Amino acid sequence: MFIIPYLVLAAVALLFSFICYMMFFGVPGRKKTADHREIEKKASEVPSREDIVKKVPLPKSEPHKEKKLYTDEKTQILPPRLGKTKKAEADEEKTKIFSKEELEKTAERDPVPHAKGPFPPEPNPVILNEEPDVDFLEEYFVKHFLNRYGAVSHTVEQDTRKVTHRLIDGLHMRRKEAVDTLTHIMVQEALQNAQRTYVMMPTDTVLEMVNDAFYDVAHGSRSDTKTILAYDALRAMPRMDESEFHALALLLLIHYSRNTDNYDAGHLKSYTEKYVVPFVGKLPDEYSGYQQLEYLHCVSLENKDIAFGQVLHDSYPLIFAFRGCMKAELLSVYPSWPEGSIVSSLYNSYYKPAAVDESMLSELMNDMGIEDTGRREGILAIVESRPVPYDKKEMEYTLGKISPELEKMREAWDNSMLRRSSLTLMGMYIAKICIRETIGEDFDLSHWM
Structure with missing residues (x-):
């Protein structure tokens, strides 16, 4: 019973093998048909590769001819040279070791003279072996500059002699001290810049300005701020003109100072004639002038405009920021006002104390002997009881009533870069010496240094 399944599998395997054999090899002993015989006949008629080779004749080969080579002299190959090339010799010459005798012979040779150009060589500096005289130095400084x-x-020669004599004579030193000072390099540089400034702007004001700056350099300590400012100012001044000096002066007068006498219209008019008129007539009228001042580190151009009226409004508050009060109001608080201590206000028929701000009002009350705190506070409250906000139109009208020149100053300020300019220390210094030599007023810059 167990053998029958295996027999069946073996029979199936044999049957499968037989079928595969028949498919690949066909039935043994099967006769060829006519078609098969025709195909075999045609196949036997196809010539073989050997027969084809035998039947095709080979071409006759020509006798071998030797090619002649053409040699051009331009491309002729030269045989290698024997010995060293020039380049190799030059390389060896660069690293040649000289003997002591050869070096001594080379040192004994005369130096090669310099070729003469179209300009004469620069003269050697004057070396002072002995102490010179002041007059000799003055003449030498003139010739050196020219x-x-x-x-x-x-004319340039005359101006140079004039300014050089003024600078040396203005030192007010003994001869030996003057010689020691004038031979200092820093002083000589300041002297040359002062000469250049005056020769380019030969006016009496500029002459005294450079004399003031040169004096500060010659007499000051080399590390002192004032000396450095004077030295830098003399370097910048040759690249400036008088209109720029005036602009710096007005900035110092209006933006950085305050006159305590400007407590009424009459004093404001006098102030304008003395301090404003000498400078307002000639100012830089282009942006480039103020840009040059900024480049020379004399001013700093801000992004915000400050009108001329606003400057006065802030600098003189009891004049422009408050209308004042009735005269009876002041007398009600303190009946014994001295003559001249109450003045007319700029606004309508009001009155005010003769002071420009609270600090000056406090000093005025001290001079009047008012010590009572309540009374002092009462006077201040009455004075500031009618504030005036800044208004451009009203300020124009008020300034025009005070002085036409003050209105001209307002117009020049508001229409130029003065409204955006703020002074540097060097700008303050140049403005100071310009004001001093123009109107005779000196400013103390010590609290800015």
């Missing part, structure tokens, strides 16, 4: 330029006029 020799720096190719051609100068007789």
Whole structure:
């Protein structure tokens, strides 16, 4: 019973093998048909590869001819040279070791003279072996300045002699001290810049300005702020003109100072004639002038405009920021006002104390002997009881009533870069010496230094 399944599987395997054999090899002993015989006949008629080779004749080969080579002299190959090339010799020459005798012979040779150009060589500086005289130094400084330029006029020579004599004479030193000072390099540089400034702007004001700055350099300590400012100012001044000096002066007068006498219209008019008129007539009228001042580190151009009336409004509050009060109101608080201590206000028929701000009002009350705190506070409250906000139109009208020149100053300020300019320390210094030599007023800059 167990053998029958295996027999069945073996029979199936044999049957499968037989069928595969028949498919690949066909039935044994099967006769060829006519078609098969025709195909075999055609196949036997196809020539073989050997027969084809035998039947095709080979081409006759020509006798071998030797090619002649053409040699051009331009491309002729040269045989290698024997010995060292020039390049190799030059390389060896660069690293050649010289003997002591050869070096001594080379040192004994005369130096090669310099080729002469179209210009004469620069003269050697004057070395002072002995202590010179002041007059000799003055003449030498004049010639040295003139020799720096190719051609100068007789006027330039006269101006140079004038400013050089003024600078040396203005030192007010003994001869030995003057010689020691003038031979210092920093002082000589300041002297040359002062000469250049005056020769370019030969006016009496500029002459005294450079004399003031040179005096500060010669007499000051080398590390002192004032000395450095004077030295830098003399370097910048040759690249400026008088209109720029005036602009700096007005900035210092209006933006950085306050006159305590400007407590009424009459004093404001006098102030304008003395301090404003000498400078307002000639100012830089273009942006480039103020840009140059900024480049020379004299001013700083801000992004915000400050009108002329606003400056006065802030600098003189009891004049422009408050209308004042009735005269009876002041007398009600303190009946014994001295003569001249109450003045007319700029607004309508009001009155006010003769002070420009609270600090000056406090000093005025001290001079009047008012010590009572309540009374002092009462006077201040009455004075500031009618505030006036800044208004451009009203300010124009008020300034026009005070002085036409003050209105002209307002117009020049508001229409130029003065409204955006703020002074640097060097700008303050130049403005100071310009004001001093123009109107005779000196400013103390110590609290800015």
